[in-house]
Amino acid sequence: GSTWDHVQQAPPDPIIGVTDGWRADPDPRKLNLGVGAYRTEEGKPYVLKAVREAEQQILADPAMNKEYLPISGNPEFNRLARTLALGLSSPAIQQNRVATVQALSGTGALRVGAEFLSTHLPSSFPRIVYLPSPTWGNHKSIFAKAGFQVREYRYFCAGTRGLDFVGMVADLKAAPPGSVLLLHACAHNPTGVDPSPEQWKQLLEVTSEGRLIPFFDMAYQGFASGDLDADAASVRLFVDAGLELVLGQSFAKNMGLYGERAGALSVVCKSKDVATRVESQLKLVIRPMYSNPPMHGAAIAARVMGDPKLNELWKEELRGMADRIKLMRKVLYDQLVARNVPGDWSFVLKQIGMFSFTGMTRPQCELLVSKWHVHLTLDGRISMAGLSATTAPYLAEAIADVIK
Numbered sequence: 001g002s003t004w005d006h007v008q009q010a011p012p013d014p015i016i017g018v019t020d021g022w023r024a025d026p027d028p029r030k031l032n033l034g035v036g037a038y039r040t041e042e043g044k045p046y047v048l049k050a051v052r053e054a055e056q057q058i059l060a061d062p063a064m065n066k067e068y069l070p071i072s073g074n075p076e077f078n079r080l081a082r083t084l085a086l087g088l089s090s091p092a093i094q095q096n097r098v099a100t101v102q103a104l105s106g107t108g109a110l111r112v113g114a115e116f117l118s119t120h121l122p123s124s125f126p127r128i129v130y131l132p133s134p135t136w137g138n139h140k141s142i143f144a145k146a147g148f149q150v151r152e153y154r155y156f157c158a159g160t161r162g163l164d165f166v167g168m169v170a171d172l173k174a175a176p177p178g179s180v181l182l183l184h185a186c187a188h189n190p191t192g193v194d195p196s197p198e199q200w201k202q203l204l205e206v207t208s209e210g211r212l213i214p215f216f217d218m219a220y221q222g223f224a225s226g227d228l229d230a231d232a233a234s235v236r237l238f239v240d241a242g243l244e245l246v247l248g249q250s251f252a253k254n255m256g257l258y259g260e261r262a263g264a265l266s267v268v269c270k271s272k273d274v275a276t277r278v279e280s281q282l283k284l285v286i287r288p289m290y291s292n293p294p295m296h297g298a299a300i301a302a303r304v305m306g307d308p309k310l311n312e313l314w315k316e317e318l319r320g321m322a323d324r325i326k327l328m329r330k331v332l333y334d335q336l337v338a339r340n341v342p343g344d345w346s347f348v349l350k351q352i353g354m355f356s357f358t359g360m361t362r363p364q365c366e367l368l369v370s371k372w373h374v375h376l377t378l379d380g381r382i383s384m385a386g387l388s389a390t391t392a393p394y395l396a397e398a399i400a401d402v403i404k
């Protein structure tokens, strides 16, 4: 017998499993709308020109070597990443009171951030985190692994396919002081529903009055509107109001660096002195987890952010990706309307970012997979980035069939 005879088969990951199903599907019409990655109009992965150019510069650089990075990662990358998020004129940047460490993309930032909070929140604070309902599936496991009790706040309203703002505020007002509040900075995954600027102001008040600890997960800066500054408005609102907060950044989507695992974790503190001590403790979280982060992705991102020419090219390509996704919303919406599919589908246009949360039921989604070879997560989330001008009409036809 094996030592591991008692080990049970784990269920496949609900999101990664979609791509496995799509791969195994022999039908030529098959569509993969589960994947959270940008695709070109031809359905192909896209490596940004700015990224290719940065890579070439790195390879040609005689100063390049493969030594270990510091525990906290590439210092130039860290500086540029936090500045990208908060803005150069941010009081926190100007006063040098942000502790930043490189992270294994957005997931790693969340994991290290959760571990830091769990260890270093004042002992009188509860270890409770509030997550939106629904949220990215991994959030729960990440915070649970770090010892948090996971609670949800109302977020998505199935009736309007918009924000349940009243429910959200009521749940946050009932949260014990010192609880961690996880907020999606923009382009909420999976719903595509974000608070309005006015609602963000109210959320700032609720957070600050309830003495909650904001943890912004920013996986889609620039990917929502096409504009890096506009997409960071929620985080900047909180920082500019003087709040201390935690921020996770990912360069997976906005720079297309998915597999490079380029990300950052920042803790915005009241003073430079506090930030210095916080950074020293972040390193103690990282060291026994993975010692130090990988260098290539951060080197690329640092060049793309730091070189004025590459930066301009990146912003142009980012706008291009965001615009193509917005165009797919329009094409899908028009096709649904043209087919007289029952219901108000204007949410397809209103929702923000890579995903649309359609409200289709599990049986409807299952039929999309089995009959139409449209692969998606069974919560009805579709990746708009996986559509093209030719596949959007096919999807509309499939949706019209399964919901009638």
Ligand code: PMP
Pocket (backbone or CB within 6 Å): 036, 104, 105, 106, 107, 108, 136, 184, 189, 217, 219, 250, 251, 252, 258, 263
């Ligand atoms: N947070 C959210 C909300 C996400 O959607 C994702 C990616 N799907 C992540 C974090 C983490 O992504 P990564 O680790 O690839 O940066």
